[in-house]
Amino acid sequence: MSSRYSDNGSSSSQEARAMERAPLMAPHPPKANQLSIRTTSNNARNINIMVLTVFLSSIGFTLMMPSMYGYLNSVNPKYGDRYNGWATAIYSFGQFVASPVFGYWGNRRPTIEPVVFSLVIALIGNALYATCSSFGQAFIPMIFLARFLVGVGAGNVAVCRAFASEKSDISNKTQVMGKMSGAQGAGFVLGPALGFGLTYVHFYIGSLPVSKFTSPGYVSVLLGIVNIIFVVIFFRDQPSSVTPISSPVVQSINSVQDEEVVAIKKPEGPEEDRLAVYISIYLFAVVISIFAVFESIMAMMTDKYYGWGPRANGLLMGCSGVLSLVVFFAISTPLIKKFQDRKMALFGFFNLFIALLFLASYDNGPFNWEKGLPKWQLFIGAVFVSIGYPISSSMMYAIFAKILSPKQQGTKMGWLTSGGSLARMLGPLWATALFVDVADDVLYLTCAGLTASAFIVLCIFYKRLAPHSDYINAQIQKDQQQQQQDDMSHDDDYNDYIENYNTTPHGGSIYVRDDDLSISQ
Incomplete structure (x- = not known):
């Protein structure tokens, strides 16, 4: 019994000494915007x-x-x-x-x-x-x-x-x-x-x-x-968490300052939806495979139909690359926040599907609609690829990053990268076999079917590819903290105003309203 009271007394005395050492007028914590900027x-x-x-x-x-x-x-x-x-x-x-x-x-x-x-x-x-x-x-x-x-x-x-x-x-x-x-x-x-x-x-x-x-x-x-x-x-890099100081006074002062030196501790939530992870890897592999086919077959196809060499092919690929960079740049700006990731991914897959339909020549087999591949058809197909690839690949990165638990993403990001590497490795092999041994229209229509399957799968599992609940909770917590800091900032402004008024030589009376502070002399 005495030991229990002794422990409580010791704890109380430690807290008291900590409170005595704390300054009576603690410095104002940094403003929320200052912490955010740093x-x-x-x-x-x-x-x-x-x-x-x-x-x-x-x-x-x-x-x-x-x-x-x-x-x-x-x-x-x-x-x-x-x-x-x-x-x-x-x-x-x-x-x-x-x-x-x-x-x-x-x-x-x-x-x-x-x-x-x-x-x-x-x-x-x-x-x-x-x-x-x-x-x-x-x-x-x-x-x-x-x-x-x-x-x-x-x-x-x-x-x-x-x-x-x-x-x-x-x-x-x-x-x-x-x-x-x-x-x-x-x-x-x-x-x-x-x-x-x-x-x-x-x-x-x-x-x-x-x-x-x-x-x-x-x-x-x-x-x-x-x-x-x-x-x-x-x-x-910054550590993910620190051990808080036990003193309630110091802890209350430092609670606002912790964001300056460490990231907010990630919420403990459920693991990610594994089915959504596997679906995302499949969708990403489809994107990479289609682009790898486009890159590897383009020179063979232009040589077959137009007799182009490295210079003409380089010009075509260079123009396509510039257009892709413009799209990539647009995605990296705040403008992208106006659109949902999954809807943008569907738009990207749709562009790839249209591109592959244009790149097919339809000059043999069951079609035999045209002679060779008209250049205008090639250019339109290249434009749709240059738009569809950066959109679909970027959106799949973002979707995958959001469906994962935010705690530790390294291993599963490795899965995604491995899926893309496997597609980049195997895609040109089967594409070359189809192009050489079968026909280029069969190749591109096969790729179009693969892209259509990705579009359908994304539609079916649209809700399963929603962001992880921890991100939603963390955003709510962040908004609440921001509101508390804004309230503290408002209180600081009010206290400064009172202090300035009490030190003015003219005196006066104070009228406080909900939306304003004013002095009448």
């Missing part, structure tokens, strides 16, 4: 570094595309036709394997660890790519290993997406994920353009040749070093 600024800087990482990783995927075929043929004229497809696919296989691993790592450890490690792996792969011609008979195994390592390094995209999703709330998540998608799209567009410019490079560093074949590897090494420097110097 928190938003820190998160925005970290997210932008993740966006930079995704951008440079996308460049690494496409930088070698214009010259890798020639690189293989420079060692053996038969290597290009035999191994180019496999050298391209093995990159996606590396990303497919590594994405869930890095995502899981990002859940368990600080984000910077898997990001820096993956960048180092990619740097080693790019350096090996630049020098693998010196391995003689082992050239093919070395170039496969190099592309695999670069693909493994690209698995950090899962970590970057998870971080950006976790550091954004439901009010700006679509905008943030749109920025992430735009960075990836920009890398896919600028990578081949930069690779084409490197085809004019030829000099030596000592005994090492820097040619149109090896320079993409060396440039990727430099970009990787720059990326590592930016991450190490400027990336400052």
